[in-house]
Structures are given as structure tokens and as C-alpha cells.
Amino acid sequence: MEKSSLTLLSADAVRRGDRAAIARAITALENEMPGAAALADALATEAGRAHVIGITGPPGAGKSTLIAALLAECTKRGRRIAVVAVDPSSPLSGGAVLGDRIRMSEQAAAENVFVRSLASRGHAGGLARTTRRIVDLLDAAGYDPVIVETVGAGQSEVAIAALADTCAVVCPPGLGDDVQAIKAGILEIADLLVVSKGDSALATATVRDLEGMLALRARRGGWKVPVLLTSAARGEGVAALLDAADAHAQACGRGRRLARPEPAPADERARTAALAARDAFARNCRIELVDAGAGHAEVAMTVGAEHLNFNGTCHGGALFALADTAFGLASNSHGRVAAGIEVHISYHAAAREGERLAARASEVSRTRRLATYRIEVRRGARGEGDLVASFTGTVYVTGRHHDSPDGEAPTRSSRRSP
Ligand SMILES: Nc1nc2c(ncn2[C@@H]2O[C@H](COP(=O)(O)OP(=O)(O)OP(=O)(O)O)[C@@H](O)[C@H]2O)c(=O)[nH]1
Ligand SMILES: [Mg+2]
Structure with a gap:
């Protein structure tokens, strides 16, 4: 009783800004303190007004400096802006977050600006959930835009x-010289490509390289990804960046995180069972489907003589096959062909x-194009025993459907073409 009235009180205070x-509410969410989930629920219905802008890119790309410049531009335009900086909590970046705070502190002192750093401590799934709740909270508190800074490092950019x-990469x-340095997913998620440090020598060449790369790719749903040259140091290109972000929200909408329609669970179970039945490799390894649904799958096998290595224990490849089978089924459960x-x-x-070993795959995050999964291999028929192996995987979600009449057979092994 007391807890719920407390929740209502703080929800009201959050709404008032x-x-x-x-x-306090963010700290409660971050630490999953009692009442935090109830507070998040109380505020969830008010989310969806803010324009959420993701700023990602390699370490040291100039994200924080650019955000500080965006803060100044937003306040100049009379907007209330919030920033959530997600620290991947590596020893290397420990100092960078402190740096973020110092660089952003001037603006943070202003009434219309709210800046917060989060430590990710632990797995990507937990971080994604916490960050989402904090964004919802800042949205409910009336901040618009809400900016999220993450270091582009595999799973965080999917999240x-x-x-x-709007995702700005x-x-x-200089990065454009070596396109391979940009990890598979990072260009895929970009709604805006931002070349930073425009005051340095290689910047215009990098703009050209990125434009050349974009020319090779199909347009996404009518939105043409622009390449923007900025120099946060000189304050150049920052207004144009904010304008481009606004234009993207105009064209593609807000509240993307709130609308993720999923097909009925029964469809996914049947589809996953059909996929498992077609998997000759898994069958050869004596891997059986136990359970499946939207974004998750559980498979099991009994370690046989054919699974043993020269030490007489289960071969690492067999454990990999078990985990990978769960990964493949979970990632293909939504009906679109997913390539690892x-x-x-x-x-x-x-x-x-x-x-008896069981592998259970669960979806950590999923977008239109990328999804990540965590898979645990445990002892016991339903994986109730101790952990034998853990596995994380990312897939590229293609435009092809398993169920379409002219659909090709699922080929998880096939890499996407550039
Ligand atoms: N010349 C120049 N240097 C810049 C500019 N913007 C940022 N830098 C420098 O680039 C370095 C990294 O900047 P940050 O803003 O911390 O980069 P970041 O991407 O947030 O870094 P992490 O959060 O650690 O990944 C700093 O030394 C900045 O001074 C710019 O517009 N011009
Ligand atoms: Mg930073």
C-alpha cells in the first residue's frame, strides 16, 4: 500500500519534470530496486512523444563532444533535451565516462538539460531493458529529444x-579508408551517417568514401541516408545534423521502440518445428527440439559415443552444434530468414x-535488420543443471520469408551480400 502510493508520488514528480x-527514479531503475518496475509501468503509457536519437560509433569517434554541441543547439532552440550515455564498462572507457560528464557539465547545469551516464555492468539484455525504461521515463518527463550515446561494439548497436x-552513426x-573496420551491423542501422572532426584533413575524403558505400546499397523505405560533415570543435554542421534528425523523425515517425508487432505464438512454434525437421545436420548430431516460440528455442541431446573427443569428453564442436541449433531456430522463429x-x-x-544436455536460446534484442541471442547449454533434460557452455550470437535478418510460396530454403550459413 505504502509502496504503491510512493510510486504514484514519484511518477507524478517525474511527470512534472x-x-x-x-x-532518484533512474537510480532505482538502474539497480532494479523495489518499486522501480511499478514506476516504469506507471509511466510507460506516457512514452512515445519524445524523439529518441541514438548516437553510436567507434570509441573516440567524437560522440560525446558532438552531443555537447547538440545540447547547446537544442537549448538555443528552446527544447528540453536529455542524454543517456551508456558506458560499456570496460577498463579502457572508465575514464571516458568521467570525461563525458566533465565535457557535458556546463550544459547539464542548465534547467532544460538532463545528462546521465549508465554503467552497463553485465549482459547486453539487462542493459537494453534498463536503458529502454530510462528512455521511457525521460520521455514521460517531457524531454524531447532524448539522446542515447553508445560505443559501437557489436551488440550495443543492435540494442x-x-x-x-533515429540512429546516427x-x-x-580516416575510417572510410578501411571499410572493413566498420563492423557488419553498424552501417546497417544508420539513418544518418555523421563524419566527425570535420576540421581535420581526412574528413572530406571520408565523406566521399561513405557516400560511395551508400550508393551501392538499396534505399531503406524511402529514406535516403545522408552523410553529414560536422566539426563539434568549431560548432560546424551541428544545426544541420539536428535538422536532418528532425527530418528523419518527420519521415519515419517516433516511438519506434513501442511498436513491435509480433505474430501469434502458435505460428512461431509450428514454424520452428518445421525448420527443425528440415535440419539435416542437427538430426545427424541427434539434437532434438524441446520447445520453441517467438524469439526463443530449446533443444537437447544425449552425449553419445559419436560426440566424444580424444579425452573421452563431449567434443566442443558438438556443444557448439547444440547451442548453434537453438540460436538458429530462435533467430528464424519470426518467419524471416536470419543469417548468422x-x-x-x-x-x-x-x-x-x-x-543429457539442453540448450536454451533467448532473444536479447531485435530490430528490423539485426538481432542478438544468448544461449546457455546446461546439464539436465530441461537445462536445470549447471552451466556447460554459454554462447552469444548476432544475426542479420534478411527480407526473405520462410513461409512465402516462392521462398527459398532457409540458409543460415549464407552470408548477406553487400
Ligand atoms: N579536431 C577535433 N577533435 C575532436 C572533435 N570532436 C571531438 N574531438 C576529439 O576526439 C576525442 C574523442 O572525443 P569524444 O567526444 O570523447 O569521443 P567519444 O566518441 O565520445 O569517445 P568514447 O565515448 O570514449 O567512445 C577527444 O580528444 C576530442 O577532443 C572535433 O570536432 N574536432
Ligand atoms: Mg563518449
Whole structure:
């Protein structure tokens, strides 16, 4: 009783834009304190007004400096702006977050600006959920735009694409020379490409390189991704960047994170079972489907003599096959052909002949084009025992459907063409 009235009180204070209440609420969400989920629920219905802009890019690209310039531009235009900077909590970037705070502190002191750094501590899924709730809260508090800064490092950029209405990918000069340096997903999620440090020598060449790269790709739903040259140091191109972000929101809408229609669960279960039945490799490894649904799948196998390595324990390749099968089924459960881009596996314990192992895959984040999964391989028929291996994977979601009459057979192994 007392807790719920407390929640209502702080929800009201958040709606009024009370800075202390907002700061307290974010801390509660970050630490999953009692009442935090109820507060998030109380405010969730008011989310969807703010324009959420994701700013991502490689470490040191100039994201924070650019955001500081955007803060100044927004306040000049009389807008209330919030920034959430997500720290990947690596020892290397520990100092960078402090740097963010210092660089942004001048603007943060202003009444219409709210800046907060989050430490990601732990897995991407938890971070994605917390960040989403904090964005909803800032949205409900009337900030518009809400900017989210993340370092482009695999899964974080997938998470930001799910969250933001407009994704700006910041490319420092020189990166365009070596397109391979830009990881598979990062260009895929860009609504705006921003070349930073426009005052340095290579910047215009980088603009040309990126424009050349974009010319090779199909347009996305009528929106033409612009390449914008900025120099936060000189304050150049910042107004144009904000204008381009506004234009993207006009063209493609706001509240992208709130609308993610999913087909009925029964469809996914049946589809996943059909896919599993067509998987000759999994069948050869004696991997069986246990359960599946939207974005998740569970498979199991009994370690047999054919799974053993020269030490007499279960071969790492067999564990990989088990985890990868769950990954493939979960990522293809939505009906679109998903192609694996990147996986990572950690082995924790050995498994022996006769043991039953289960792998459970769950979706960590999903956008129109990219999705990430976490898979745990555990002992026991339903994975109730200890952890044997853990696996994370990212897929590229193609435009092809499993169910379409002229649809090709699913080829998870096929890489997407550029
Ligand atoms: N010459 C020049 N340097 C810049 C500009 N913007 C940022 N820098 C420099 O680039 C370095 C990195 O800038 P940050 O803004 O911290 O970059 P970041 O992408 O936020 O970095 P992380 O958060 O650590 O990934 C700093 O030394 C900045 O001074 C610019 O417009 N021109
Ligand atoms: Mg930064």
C-alpha cells in the first residue's frame, strides 16, 4: 500500500519534470530496486512523444563532444533535451565516462538539460531493458529529444537500433579508408551517417568514401541516408545534423521502440518445428527440439559415443552444434530468414557420455535488420543443471520469408551480400 502510493508520488514528480525525482527514479531503475518496475509501468503509457536519437560509433569517434554541441543547439532552440550515455564498462572507457560528464557539465547545469551516464555492468539484455525504461521515463518527463550515446561494439548497436527513432552513426575521419573496420551491423542501422572532426584533413575524403558505400546499397523505405560533415570543435554542421534528425523523425515517425508487432505464438512454434525437421545436420548430431516460440528455442541431446573427443569428453564442436541449433531456430522463429553474422562461445565445464544436455536460446534484442541471442547449454533434460557452455550470437535478418510460396530454403550459413 505504502509502496504503491510512493510510486504514484514519484511518477507524478517525474511527470512534472522534478529533476531530483527523475535522478532518484533512474537510480532505482538502474539497480532494479523495489518499486522501480511499478514506476516504469506507471509511466510507460506516457512514452512515445519524445524523439529518441541514438548516437553510436567507434570509441573516440567524437560522440560525446558532438552531443555537447547538440545540447547547446537544442537549448538555443528552446527544447528540453536529455542524454543517456551508456558506458560499456570496460577498463579502457572508465575514464571516458568521467570525461563525458566533465565535457557535458556546463550544459547539464542548465534547467532544460538532463545528462546521465549508465554503467552497463553485465549482459547486453539487462542493459537494453534498463536503458529502454530510462528512455521511457525521460520521455514521460517531457524531454524531447532524448539522446542515447553508445560505443559501437557489436551488440550495443543492435540494442540502440531497437530503442532509437533515429540512429546516427558517427565515423571519425580516416575510417572510410578501411571499410572493413566498420563492423557488419553498424552501417546497417544508420539513418544518418555523421563524419566527425570535420576540421581535420581526412574528413572530406571520408565523406566521399561513405557516400560511395551508400550508393551501392538499396534505399531503406524511402529514406535516403545522408552523410553529414560536422566539426563539434568549431560548432560546424551541428544545426544541420539536428535538422536532418528532425527530418528523419518527420519521415519515419517516433516511438519506434513501442511498436513491435509480433505474430501469434502458435505460428512461431509450428514454424520452428518445421525448420527443425528440415535440419539435416542437427538430426545427424541427434539434437532434438524441446520447445520453441517467438524469439526463443530449446533443444537437447544425449552425449553419445559419436560426440566424444580424444579425452573421452563431449567434443566442443558438438556443444557448439547444440547451442548453434537453438540460436538458429530462435533467430528464424519470426518467419524471416536470419543469417548468422557473429557468434561467441565460452566453455565452462566438460560433459560426459550418457549425460543429457539442453540448450536454451533467448532473444536479447531485435530490430528490423539485426538481432542478438544468448544461449546457455546446461546439464539436465530441461537445462536445470549447471552451466556447460554459454554462447552469444548476432544475426542479420534478411527480407526473405520462410513461409512465402516462392521462398527459398532457409540458409543460415549464407552470408548477406553487400
Ligand atoms: N579536431 C577535433 N577533435 C575532436 C572533435 N570532436 C571531438 N574531438 C576529439 O576526439 C576525442 C574523442 O572525443 P569524444 O567526444 O570523447 O569521443 P567519444 O566518441 O565520445 O569517445 P568514447 O565515448 O570514449 O567512445 C577527444 O580528444 C576530442 O577532443 C572535433 O570536432 N574536432
Ligand atoms: Mg563518449
